[in-house]
Amino acid sequence: MGLSLGLDIAVKALRAHQLAVDVASHNIANVQSPGFSRQRVLLRPIGMDGSDHFSRDALLGRTGFGVDASDVNRVRDLFLDFQARQTMSSRGEYGSFSQPLSQAEVVFNDPSDDGISNLLGKFWAAWHDVVNDPESSAARTSLVHATTTLTSRLQTANAELTQQRADLNFQVGSIADQINGKAEELARLNLQVKQVELSGDKANDLRDRRDLLLDDLSKLGDIHYVEQPDTSVSVYLGSHELVVGTAARTVNQVQDPAQPGMTKLVYALDGDDVSVSSGQLKGVLDARDVALPDLLAKLNTFASGLIGSINTIHQAGFGLDNSTGLQFLTGTDASTIALNSVLAGSPQSIAAASGANKAGDGSIALAIANLQIAPTMIAGAAAANLVVNESLSAGNTATGLSISPTLQPGSYFITSPAPGTLELRYGSAAGAVVGTATLAPIGPGSGAITFVNGATTVATINVAAGGLYTAAQQEADLTAAGNNVISVQAAPGAYYDNIVSVLGADVNRARGLAESSGMLNDHLENMRQAVSGVNLDEEVTNLNASQKAYQAAARVITTIDEMLDTLINRTGVVGR
Amino acid sequence: MRLSEQSRLNSQISYLSQATERMDTIQRQLSTNKKIQRASDDPSGTAQSLRYREDIAFEAQMRRNVENGTAFLNVTESALSGATDLLQRARELTVQASNGTLGAQEKAGVGTEIDQILQQMAQIGNTKFGDAYIFSGHQTQQPAYVVTGQPPTVINYQGDTGQRVRRISQQDTVSSNVIGSDAFGNIMNQLISLRDNLKNGAPATTINPSLADIDTALNNVLNVRADVGARLNRFEATSSRSADKDINLQEMRAGIEDIDLAETIVSMTAQQNALQAALGAIGRTSNMSLLNFLR
Numbered sequence: 001m002g003l004s005l006g007l008d009i010a011v012k013a014l015r016a017h018q019l020a021v022d023v024a025s026h027n028i029a030n031v032q033s034p035g036f037s038r039q040r041v042l043l044r045p046i047g048m049d050g051s052d053h054f055s056r057d058a059l060l061g062r063t064g065f066g067v068d069a070s071d072v073n074r075v076r077d078l079f080l081d082f083q084a085r086q087t088m089s090s091r092g093e094y095g096s097f098s099q100p101l102s103q104a105e106v107v108f109n110d111p112s113d114d115g116i117s118n119l120l121g122k123f124w125a126a127w128h129d130v131v132n133d134p135e136s137s138a139a140r141t142s143l144v145h146a147t148t149t150l151t152s153r154l155q156t157a158n159a160e161l162t163q164q165r166a167d168l169n170f171q172v173g174s175i176a177d178q179i180n181g182k183a184e185e186l187a188r189l190n191l192q193v194k195q196v197e198l199s200g201d202k203a204n205d206l207r208d209r210r211d212l213l214l215d216d217l218s219k220l221g222d223i224h225y226v227e228q229p230d231t232s233v234s235v236y237l238g239s240h241e242l243v244v245g246t247a248a249r250t251v252n253q254v255q256d257p258a259q260p261g262m263t264k265l266v267y268a269l270d271g272d273d274v275s276v277s278s279g280q281l282k283g284v285l286d287a288r289d290v291a292l293p294d295l296l297a298k299l300n301t302f303a304s305g306l307i308g309s310i311n312t313i314h315q316a317g318f319g320l321d322n323s324t325g326l327q328f329l330t331g332t333d334a335s336t337i338a339l340n341s342v343l344a345g346s347p348q349s350i351a352a353a354s355g356a357n358k359a360g361d362g363s364i365a366l367a368i369a370n371l372q373i374a375p376t377m378i379a380g381a382a383a384a385n386l387v388v389n390e391s392l393s394a395g396n397t398a399t400g401l402s403i404s405p406t407l408q409p410g411s412y413f414i415t416s417p418a419p420g421t422l423e424l425r426y427g428s429a430a431g432a433v434v435g436t437a438t439l440a441p442i443g444p445g446s447g448a449i450t451f452v453n454g455a456t457t458v459a460t461i462n463v464a465a466g467g468l469y470t471a472a473q474q475e476a477d478l479t480a481a482g483n484n485v486i487s488v489q490a491a492p493g494a495y496y497d498n499i500v501s502v503l504g505a506d507v508n509r510a511r512g513l514a515e516s517s518g519m520l521n522d523h524l525e526n527m528r529q530a531v532s533g534v535n536l537d538e539e540v541t542n543l544n545a546s547q548k549a550y551q552a553a554a555r556v557i558t559t560i561d562e563m564l565d566t567l568i569n570r571t572g573v574v575g576r
Numbered sequence: 577m578r579l580s581e582q583s584r585l586n587s588q589i590s591y592l593s594q595a596t597e598r599m600d601t602i603q604r605q606l607s608t609n610k611k612i613q614r615a616s617d618d619p620s621g622t623a624q625s626l627r628y629r630e631d632i633a634f635e636a637q638m639r640r641n642v643e644n645g646t647a648f649l650n651v652t653e654s655a656l657s658g659a660t661d662l663l664q665r666a667r668e669l670t671v672q673a674s675n676g677t678l679g680a681q682e683k684a685g686v687g688t689e690i691d692q693i694l695q696q697m698a699q700i701g702n703t704k705f706g707d708a709y710i711f712s713g714h715q716t717q718q719p720a721y722v723v724t725g726q727p728p729t730v731i732n733y734q735g736d737t738g739q740r741v742r743r744i745s746q747q748d749t750v751s752s753n754v755i756g757s758d759a760f761g762n763i764m765n766q767l768i769s770l771r772d773n774l775k776n777g778a779p780a781t782t783i784n785p786s787l788a789d790i791d792t793a794l795n796n797v798l799n800v801r802a803d804v805g806a807r808l809n810r811f812e813a814t815s816s817r818s819a820d821k822d823i824n825l826q827e828m829r830a831g832i833e834d835i836d837l838a839e840t841i842v843s844m845t846a847q848q849n850a851l852q853a854a855l856g857a858i859g860r861t862s863n864m865s866l867l868n869f870l871r
Contacts (some may be wrong), residue, residue, distance in 0.1 A: 031581045038580075111625045111833065121633035128637050131742050134642040135707040135716055353714065360708055360716030361738050366749070372634070373746060493630050501623035506613025511616065522590065526583045533580020537866040544870065546728045 003567075004559045009066030013553035014042060016069035020546040023072055027534045028543075035212030036413070038539075039204055054378035074204045077531045081211060084517055084528055085218035089278035092219040094517050096171075096283035098510035100164055101291055105507050107160045110500045116157065117500070119150045120493055127178075127369040132353050140347035147339045151329070154303050158334035161296050168288035169262050171206060173253045174279050176265050179237065180250045182220075186213045187248035190232035195248075199490035215541050216241075234513025238276045240267045241442075253516035262288065291506065298499045300333035306492055307337055309371055317364030324351060328368075374491060392477040394420035395466025399446065401486065402457045407434065409490040412459070414478045420471050422478060424451045424459060424486070436456055439471035459486065555575035588858050595851040602844045603795035605835050612833050621832045628829040634746075635818045635825065641742045642815045645752035649742070649808050652754050655703040655710070656801045658762070662693050663794045664702070666767065667787065669693075673774055674784045680777035687774030691727050698723050698731050701756050701764070711756030714738025719765065720756040727771075731764035733757045744814045744834055750807060759800045763793035 020041045030036040046065040110138045126146035129139040196203035210233060217223045217235065224236040228245070235243040242249055249269050265274035265281070273503040274280045298479045307329045314328035323342075326349060331337040343349050353361035385507045390398045416422055420439050425431040435451030435458035442449075443465025451459040461478070463469065477483060490498065605611060615622040672678065673686045701711050701721040709715035712735030724730040737758075739751035770786040 009718070015720060034582075102614075109613070110615065111612060111622055111629060117626050117629060121630055125633065125637040125640070128641055128743065129644075132641055133706060133708070134740075203724070271788070274696060329601075354716075358714035358736075360712065360740055360753070361714040363741060366741060369743065494627075497623055497630075498625040500615050500626060501619050504617075504619035504622050507614070507616035508619055522586070525586070525665060529580040529583035529586075530578045533582050535578060535580050536580075540866045540870065 003560050003564055007557060009064075010553045010556040010560065011078075012046075012066040012068070013556070014550060016041070016067045017546045017550040017553065019069050019072070021543060021550070024543045024546065025540045027539050028536065031534045031536060035203075035208050035215065035230070036534070037074040037076045037208055037211075038534045039072050040075055041069050041432075042073055044068045044071075051350075072202055072204065073127040074207060075500075075532055076211075077528070079530045080524065080531060084521065084524040085215060085223075087517055087524055088215060088218040089222050090517035091521045093278045093283040094278040094510060094514035096280040097287050098283075098507065098514045100168055100284075100287040101503070101507045101510050103164060104161060104292065104295055105503060107157050107164075108500050108503065115497060115500075116150070116153055117493070119146075120496060122146045123150045124369055127365055130365040131349065131369055134352040134365065135359050136364040137347060140350050141305075143350065144339060144344055144347050147329075148344065151339060152335045154299070154334045156336050156538060158296065158299060158303075161292055161299070162335070164287050165262070165292050167297075168284050168292070170286070171284050172263060172265065172281070175284065176251050176253045179217065179220055179242070179246075179281075182213050182217050183235065183242045183248040183250065185531075186217075186233065186243045187211060187246050189213070189244065191246040193231050202229075203353065217278060221274075221276040221281045223279075237505055238271070238274050240272065259289065295499070295503060296334070298333075302492065302495055302499065303334035303337045304332060305495065307331060309492075310368055313364060313367045313371075313451065314351050316354075318353045318356050319349035319351050319355075319361055320348075321346070321348050322356040323349040324356070326351060372491065372493060388485065392463070392471060393481060395519075396443075396469050396473070396477065397464045398461055398483075399464045400462035402460045402462075403486070403488050404456065407458060407488050409488050409495075412486045412488060414484045416475050416479050416484070419475065421449070422449070422475060429484075438472050441471055442469040443467060444476070450476070580664045583782050584861075588862070591634050591854050592851075592858070595847065595854050599844070599847050599851060600846055602769060602840060605840055606837075606844065609835055609837075610833055611835050618662075625829055625832045628825050628832070632822060632825045632829065632859065635822050638743065638745055639815050639822075642744050644816070645742055645744065645750065646808060646811045646815075648710065648752045649804055649811070650842065651703060651705045652710055653804050653808070655700050656754070656759060656797055659700050659797050660794065660801070662697055663763070663790055663797065666690060666770075667790045667794065670770065670783065670787050670790060674780045674787060676780040683774045683777050690767055690771040690774060693732070694725070694764055694771065697729060697760070697764055697767065700729065701731075701733075709735070710753060711735060711759065713753070713755050715742075728764075729799060731768065733760075744811065745818065748814065750810065752807070754800055754804060759797060760821045761793055761796055763789065766790075766793070772776055 019041070023039050024039050027038050044067070046068045107404065112118070123146045124225050126139070126143040130136075130143050138461070156268075189206055193203045193206045193210065196206060214223070214233070214235070217237070225233050227233050230245070232245045233243070234241065237251070240249070242251075249267065251265045251274050252268045254266055254384055256262045266272060269276060272280075276285075291548045297449070310329055311327045314526050315325050318324045319326070326342060326556045327340050328343065328350070329337055330340050350365075352363075352365035353359070381475045392398055410427060412434065413425045413427075413431065414422055414423055415429050417436075422437040422439060425435075426434050431502040435453045437449050437451045439449065442463055444467050446464045447464065447469070449461045449463060450457055452462045463474075583635050604613060612618050612621055612625060669686050669689055674684055678686070696722050703710050704718040709718065709720050710716075711720035712718060713739070715735045718734060720733060720735045722734050733756050735756050735803050737755050739755075740753040741751050743749045766789040767784065768858075770783065770789075773782050773786070
């Protein structure tokens with residue numbers, strides 16, 4: 001073969017190590033590029049594996065043909081990718097769920113000196129001041145102020161929570177835009193990777209970019225993906241395909257008929273609902289559709305409980321000006337609760353007295369102030385409930401309900417163990433008996449059905465009968481569906497405390513989940529970096545090694561050159 | 577494990593942000609003196625602290641109710657004490673007039689003094705506290721007694737029997753007023769007829785029964801005063817019990833909400849050291865590179 005083979009090997013070596021220097025340079029250049037995986041030149045000796053052409057010298061035996069450096073590979077662990085993306089989904093979900101919940105906590109701002117709890121306390125205190133001095137217009141005016149402060153605070157809390165839902169709804173739209181944008185780019189990359197790799201080259205940087213998009217999509221929703229034999233990656237979002245080959249499907253944001261004012265995401269192709277089990281989309285939807293509505297519902301129950309229980313008492317009372325039958329609070333829930341504007345304009349109409357011309361009587365005000373320490377009825381509760389002024393049967397009406405403070409909050413069911421007897425059971429129709437009532441005919445006129453436990457009265461239902469209201473009819477009416485449940489709500493303060501502490505526990509848990517999934521994700525990111533990340537010391541070492549190898553290969557050329565010189569110019573000169 | 581430049585950077589950032597976040601939490605606790613900033617800092621503690629805060633406010637209002645009621649009853653008591661004095665003077669005069677030694681002129685003089693006494697009694701019956709006539713029951717916007725004629729010929733009670741009930745504790749409600757007719761009976765009109773008898777120079781046998789009327793009235797007022805005194809004692813006892821309860825509640829609230837200053841400052845120092853160490857370590861390691869040793 002001769003010396004030209006040596007030159008050929010040396011040239012291959014020069015080229016290979018120059019490539020290695022280029023790759024090291026590329027790695028160093030991308031040391032801070034997100035999603036970049038370090039690349040390695042695959043150096044392979046030629047001629048030693050039997051498949052390549054090789055030289056065989058009769059005397060020297062078999063030698064190699066030098067080094068081959070055609071392949072530049074990404075260093076990457078696909079299984080780590082898979083694991084890391086799962087933790088990204090969880091991190092995205094809990095992160096975007098805990099954030100709005102933390103904001104909701106700020107809305108309530110309790111425990112503090114200016115939270116709703118404190119305003120509620122001032123409200124009750126103002127009622128006591130009216131009890132102390134029913135004639136005093138100063139006490140009445142400060143009750144008006146305490147009430148408007150409380151109601152406007154409740155309205156604000158409601159408005160802020162509602163606004164948060166609207167913000168989250170906007171976020172759903174922005175997530176949809178991101179999903180669509182990333183799906184489109186992924187489809188485009190599928191095409192580009194295919195084009196590059198069809199020609200036998202490696203599309204390392206395009207693949208890095210594609211993997212980064214898969215990371216991003218994982219943060220948004222739960223995606224599944226699979227690399228097809230044609231190098232394209234198919235992506236599924238929830239149940240449907242998002243990217244197939246070089247085609248991207250989109251998701252659309254449409255009005256949700258089930259939730260006025262809110263939107264939902266559907267697959268553009270067939271209009272099916274997008275349903276995801278993790279990722280930011282899941283977190284945002286959970287907050288928007290579950291956590292915040294739940295909070296709003298509780299706040300509304302609290303407000304409507306206040307409205308109902310206070311009004312029932314207040315309407316029976318008389319003001320200093322002998323006005324009567326006035327609501328103290330108007331509105332139906334936290335969004336509309338307000339002091340009756342008539343009372344705001346004339347505090348002397350606040351009904352503190354039990355009758356007309358009783359300026360010194362604060363007994364109605366005292367009954368209202370007592371609501372602070374007694375469980376009350378849920379006003380406007382579920383349809384199954386017995387409520388005040390409910391018609392029981394033709395001509396017979398429930399005109400009042402009173403509950404002993406000893407009854408714990410919850411639902412109480414009316415059942416009949418035997419004709420002429422009623423039982424009040426806690427929790428369900430088969431629950432523990434808390435009181436029994438012996439029925440007697442009522443009317444015409446008013447009467448009461450009283451549930452007792454031993455000597456204590458636990459509940460009383462006041463009835464106005466049009467004619468003779470027989471025991472059998474009473475039994476039939478009160479055990480009928482629609483009348484057979486009495487709901488007892490915790491005292492307003494305790495009910496509110498519960499809202500705040502349950503919210504606190506929820507925020508705490510959501511934050512904990514966000515933190516732990518974040519830590520897991522960080523850990524897996526570190527493991528990914530351990531495989532794919534660029535280490536400058538390592539690259540510099542490689543650079544050094546390649547430089548030395550390049551220098552040595554160059555020296556080989558010089559050596560062969562000198563050998564040729566010896567052969568051509570110094571041999572065969574005998575006798576010259 | 578291989579460490580990449582990016583993961584080294586990420587770890588440094590996360591160490592620093594964790595350390596500064598912890599510092600921030602401690603600083604916030606120190607500046608607000610509160611362990612619980614948000615319900616999520618301690619959900620079950622929050623429930624307790626809200627409960628304690630409500631109880632504290634409730635007890636404060638109960639003491640306020642007691643204070644207001646005490647003021648009302650104190651005015652009532654001093655009015656009744658005035659009435660006692662007047663009735664005792666009326667008794668002395670009646671005893672003088674009924675022993676048969678006084679002439680018609682002197683009796684008429686006693687009658688004039690009785691007239692003054694009964695007018696003062698009517699004034700006492702119409703005592704006001706703030707905007708309220710205290711002896712009128714619920715009819716506090718009108719005088720308890722209507723005085724007809726000058727000198728008075730009839731003095732009638734026009735209030736009702738309404739009680740001013742207020743809450744003084746979780747369990748108790750107490751009335752803070754005394755009904756005029758309960759306290760004074762019909763003594764005003766009885767004094768009017770005594771005065772008329774004296775002015776007419778009536779004999780001792782006619783005047784004598786008035787002594788029994790005055791004694792009954794005196795007894796009655798003294799009984800009512802004893803009841804007022806009992807109520808005032810009850811107010812005072814309730815108030816001091818509530819004040820004790822307040823101290824307990826404040827302590828329990830502070831135990832849950834407030835920071836332990838010494839402990840927090842110690843942990844702040846520890847956090848400061850940790851942050852400094854982290855910064856120092858980053859400063860030193862980030863300058864370390866193979867490049868510093870290659871030429």
